[in-house]
Amino acid sequence: MLSDNDLAVDSYCLLVLKKVNINNHDMKTFYLVIVLFVFSYSHVVGRIKNGYESELQCAKTSLQKLNLLLVEDKNMTVIQRLDVKSNIEALINYISFYEITAALIEELRIVSPGIYNEIDSIKDKKGRPTDVYVKVVPRENSKVQLKAASFFERRSMDEDMNVSTYGDYSVSVDIWMVENALFLLSHELGHIKYIVPNLAEYLKFYEKKYKRPEVSISFVGHNPKDQSGKYANDFERRYLQDRKSYLYNGGEKAERLVSRLIRIRKDLRNGNGVVSASALESNYSF
Numbered sequence: 001m002l003s004d005n006d007l008a009v010d011s012y013c014l015l016v017l018k019k020v021n022i023n024n025h026d027m028k029t030f031y032l033v034i035v036l037f038v039f040s041y042s043h044v045v046g047r048i049k050n051g052y053e054s055e056l057q058c059a060k061t062s063l064q065k066l067n068l069l070l071v072e073d074k075n076m077t078v079i080q081r082l083d084v085k086s087n088i089e090a091l092i093n094y095i096s097f098y099e100i101t102a103a104l105i106e107e108l109r110i111v112s113p114g115i116y117n118e119i120d121s122i123k124d125k126k127g128r129p130t131d132v133y134v135k136v137v138p139r140e141n142s143k144v145q146l147k148a149a150s151f152f153e154r155r156s157m158d159e160d161m162n163v164s165t166y167g168d169y170s171v172s173v174d175i176w177m178v179e180n181a182l183f184l185l186s187h188e189l190g191h192i193k194y195i196v197p198n199l200a201e202y203l204k205f206y207e208k209k210y211k212r213p214e215v216s217i218s219f220v221g222h223n224p225k226d227q228s229g230k231y232a233n234d235f236e237r238r239y240l241q242d243r244k245s246y247l248y249n250g251g252e253k254a255e256r257l258v259s260r261l262i263r264i265r266k267d268l269r270n271g272n273g274v275v276s277a278s279a280l281e282s283n284y285s286f
């Protein structure tokens, strides 16, 4: 079945083909069509994405400006300086967690490429690519008191469309900043693997099995008949097997997250804004 996105891409392609003989006026249209095509194409490719990405450039620019302000503005009061420093810390924190998340995603790609590629190209029931936004979060910022949680929602007008706070055709995962974060992520990606293409059916199951006061939040996703729970356990096993093979074949252990975080923060405080994201070189929740 053709999805809305497929139709959009097809119609842009058709427009491009129609503009073979172009004059100046049509040239503009042609470029516009190309640009629209590129944007549309990027939208049809679902991806594992870093949940901090959208504000990253803004955070980096703001950090540079505030650091400069602190050095150059000699007229600031003590209170103003403290305020600027507190903002700098918040920005360093944001960028650090972007880097930690980027490293975790990269580690998944290297250690467990099978899982990575399956989720990186996941589609909903109608064949529409769906983005998976991942965030490593400090425990105190966690939306739910679980070390790992995936969030799913649907639109009332389209029961197969996954939506999240990141927009249409997306789901999100939050993982606490803990040393087995990648193992927890693989578990959550198992839930996602099943739920994204079975959203409507799964949410009916969810309402029936979990929307009861006696059901503990930690049990959600793991009723014996829950297919997503089976996928989650299967992805855990696959990840452990992949990790074993990776290390057996000489792969390096990743730097501990806590050490990485300390190093990144130190770099940022020393004014080294660009930090490597490379992993190995150096409202429903489940």
Ligand SMILES: [Zn+2]
Binding pocket: 187, 191, 220, 221, 222, 229, 232, 286
């Ligand atoms: Zn689970």
